[in-house]
Structure formats: structure tokens, C-alpha cells
Amino acid sequence: MRFRIDQYQAWAPTLDTHEVWEAWAHQPTHLPDNNEQPACDFLPAMQRRRLSRLARMTMHVAWPLCGENEQLPFVFASRHGETPRTFALLSEVADEQPLSPTQFGLSVHNAIAGQWSILRGQHGESVAIAGEADTFEHAMVEVATLLEDGAAAALVVIAEERPPAAYDSWIDDVPFSYALAIKVGKIQEGDNTQTGQHWELRLEPAGEGSAASEWPHALDLVRALHGQSNTLIHTWKTRRWTWQRVR
Amino acid sequence: MNALQQEIAQLIIDTLNLEDVAVDDIPPDQPLFGEGLGLDSVDALELALALQKRYDIRIASDSKDARQHFTTVASLAAFVQAQQDACKS
Numbered sequence: 302m303r304f305r306i307d308q309y310q311a312w313a314p315t316l317d318t319h320e321v322w323e324a325w326a327h328q329p330t331h332l333p334d335n336n337e338q339p340a341c342d343f344l345p346a347m348q349r350r351r352l353s354r355l356a357r358m359t360m361h362v363a364w365p366l367c368g369e370n371e372q373l374p375f376v377f378a379s380r381h382g383e384t385p386r387t388f389a390l391l392s393e394v395a396d397e398q399p400l401s402p403t404q405f406g407l408s409v410h411n412a413i414a415g416q417w418s419i420l421r422g423q424h425g426e427s428v429a430i431a432g433e434a435d436t437f438e439h440a441m442v443e444v445a446t447l448l449e450d451g452a453a454a455a456l457v458v459i460a461e462e463r464p465p466a467a468y469d470s471w472i473d474d475v476p477f478s479y480a481l482a483i484k485v486g487k488i489q490e491g492d493n494t495q496t497g498q499h500w501e502l503r504l505e506p507a508g509e510g511s512a513a514s515e516w517p518h519a520l521d522l523v524r525a526l527h528g529q530s531n532t533l534i535h536t537w538k539t540r541r542w543t544w545q546r547v548r
Numbered sequence: 549m550n551a552l553q554q555e556i557a558q559l560i561i562d563t564l565n566l567e568d569v570a571v572d573d574i575p576p577d578q579p580l581f582g583e584g585l586g587l588d589s590v591d592a593l594e595l596a597l598a599l600q601k602r603y604d605i606r607i608a609s610d611s612k613d614a615r616q617h618f619t620t621v622a623s624l625a626a627f628v629q630a631q632q633d634a635c636k637s
Contacts, residue, residue, distance in 0.1 A: 346566065346567045346568040346569065347566070347586055349567060350564060350565040350566055350567065351565070399597055399600075399601075401594060401597065402590055402593040402594055402597065403590055403591075403593075403594050406590060
């Protein structure tokens, strides 16, 4: 499948401008995660009060990509979701304490997509997915189906939060919290005036002994978008995804 | 504002994660819900839970008086005081 990447915005602890991402893309390092979160001060305080850290990360990256009066189909992707919230609720259950109605009400995978739709008055399609280490690529498949279905553009956000220490033995693919939003458009063949970076994403069976990528796939794409490469190969289990810059 | 009213205003701020709001921004007689501070029904549930934990009191959710008790900081303080006095006697 082919698509246009019109705009993107990423966030990670201490990385929130194009310039610092540019530097990180050139020389990626492991960032300390001290629970920093975006301020989201474009929202009044009363509307921010139910936004978790992952929700704030999502709003921060998605907000500038959607115009004031624009309606964009929305794909929210996260492999692990809000592990801190889940862990806190489970701890309350273990302690036989009553659960917070707010926390319980928001403990579903599509809660952040719902908050986005309320805060931005979006009433189109909205999808929330969780997959394996290639959740990001599966999110792009969702986007491609929305474009194929007639949408001129769609917004995809992948967001992962560093899990509580209790999950350390199981979760090893979130080096630090990060979020990436991409506004994806349909390529009109023959129209050379279209802006943005054009990419192709292909899925093939993976061969034997393929190594997993060093950085989460979405962060790898951020590096590529900053001009560090024109081809990415992301292998997970039986699947090999190839990202190829077309233009 | 008496001490219990101050304490309850602070509990509201902490429990409901009201950034940029100070105790003095919630006058004891200001309506908490709808017009006024702007809380909603989920906040009411959250607040009821926090009050029960903090003051070891019981709030019957189907009580027709509950709505009355939750009107303002002053009415909540009066309710908490009455519950605590009832337990002592």
C-alpha cells in the first residue's frame, strides 16, 4: 500500500520540538523517563483533569495535525495501553478497596480515542487497536483501509507509556514513553503537485533468523522521516514489513 | 471558610485533579455542579468515594438527600459534621 505522510508530530521525555527530534534521529539515545508529560495547555484546566499521561501525550501530538473545522478518521494504536492505570486498579482490587469510578470508566483501550472525539468534536470513524511489536504497521493497515474507503486523509497516533516496574519481566519494547501522530493522505496518481513524503509499506513472510529492530518501529520511522533512511525493514515473528520511500 | 470547609475544598481539588484551582477559588456557597465550579456526575461518584474514605462515613447513593448534601462545599461540610456527630453519640 502507498500513502502520503503530510505532517507528523512526535513526543518523548525531553523531546518535543522538531530540532531536538532532528538531533535524536541523527544520533538516537536511550532517554531517561521521569514521568514527564506534555502540559496540553491549549485545553482549559477543567477539560484536562481526566487526561492521563498517555492521553496527554496523544493530545499533544495529534492536536496540531487536525484543523479547526476538519473532520479526520482517527486510529489510536498502543500495544500496551495504560499499564499504570491498570496496575493501580488491580492494586486496589488486591487491597479490597473500592475502585475509583473515573479510573474504572477510563480503563478501556478506546478511552483516549473517545476523549479525542469529545475534545475535538470529531464524529467520524474511530479505531483503537493493540497488536504485537508491529502494532504500528497494523495501525497503518487500518489507515489504508480508511483511505481506500474514501477518506481524503486520516490521523493515526501510536502511543506507548513506560510500564510500572512490576511489568519489567514481560514488557521490553518500550525503552521510554513516546507518541507519534501522522496525518496520512491518499496519493492521487499523476498529480505531481501533492506535497508530503510518499511511502510504500509492504508485508512479506519473514525468513529464518531475522532480528527484531533496535528501536520501536514508530521511532524508527521518525528517524527515517528526518531523512536518516529511505528504507526500513521491521521484522516480527513471521511478518516482515518493508517501508520504502517513493518520493 | 471554616477548617472543615477548607479541608473539603482541598479534597475536591486533589481528588478531581483540578489543576490551577485553589481552595479560595471554591467559595463555600458556590454551586459545585453545572453552572458554578462545573463538576459532573462522574465527579459526584468520585467525590462520594473520597469522602467515605477520608471521613469514614456512609453515603447512600439512592438517598434523595444526597443531591442536597453535594450542592456546595458548605452543605458537604455540614453533612460530614452531622455524620461524624451521629457516630460519636
